[in-house]
Amino acid sequence: MARWQPGARERLVVAAVDLFTEQGYDATTVAQIAERAGVTRSTFFRHFSDKREVLVAGQETLSRLLAEGIAEAPAGAGPLEAVAAGLERASSEMGPVNRELGPRLKAAVAASAELQERDALKSVGLASAMTTALLARGVPGPIAHLAAEMGVLAFKRGYAEWSEADRDDDRGLAPHALAALEDLRTATTKLS
Incomplete structure (x- = not known):
């Protein structure tokens, strides 16, 4: 996983929305969102406190x-x-x-x-x-x-x-x- 690629926040939002749509909000984990966006879990938490916060990005x-x-x-x-x-x-x-x-x-x-x-x-x-x-x-x-x-x-x-x-x-x-x-x-x- 590339660590400092630009646009991580935007990629996280797109990944989360896609996963929420594909498999539902409850079934989606932060790890899955981070993986889909091509970032680490810690990068996710630098941008959002939890997966709900992606909605209000x-x-x-x-x-x-x-x-x-x-x-x-x-x-x-x-x-x-x-x-x-x-x-x-x-x-x-x-x-x-x-x-x-x-x-x-x-x-x-x-x-x-x-x-x-x-x-x-x-x-x-x-x-x-x-x-x-x-x-x-x-x-x-x-x-x-x-x-x-x-x-x-x-x-x-x-x-x-x-x-x-x-x-x-x-x-x-x-x-x-x-x-x-x-x-x-x-x-x-x-x-x-």
Whole structure:
């Protein structure tokens, strides 16, 4: 096994998702993930504390990008416009590997209660990061929370549509996430 090949973290994520899909989360061991990725167990543990953590690989980066986009939105932007800026910023960092993992990750999560719980915690973390960024812009608490939750829903829906879209569609994630956010904005007008 090559010890210091670049891209170990990405290879570990791909290997884990593949194994979770092929044989189930419970039947997959850290040793199998490391072997499939071509790294040692100790390399796995340098990147992740356990196999559940593979699911949220990149969550900190994603939260940071969403918050940066919100913070960088024009001064007069409303809460959902700021969330849209966050979605655009985060989407710009999502590449082909993220797109390819989408359907497999969705299947792995659907098959495991433990992964469903971890995925729910990931959503809470993303909403928290966006809420904090909106509050820093002076958005009142309830509105910041609602806009952030809509942002999480838009991101997840946009990501699902993008990852399952025709591979000839090379527009990237942003148009899908922004369309989902607009759909949610329209839906809110029908709540009363």
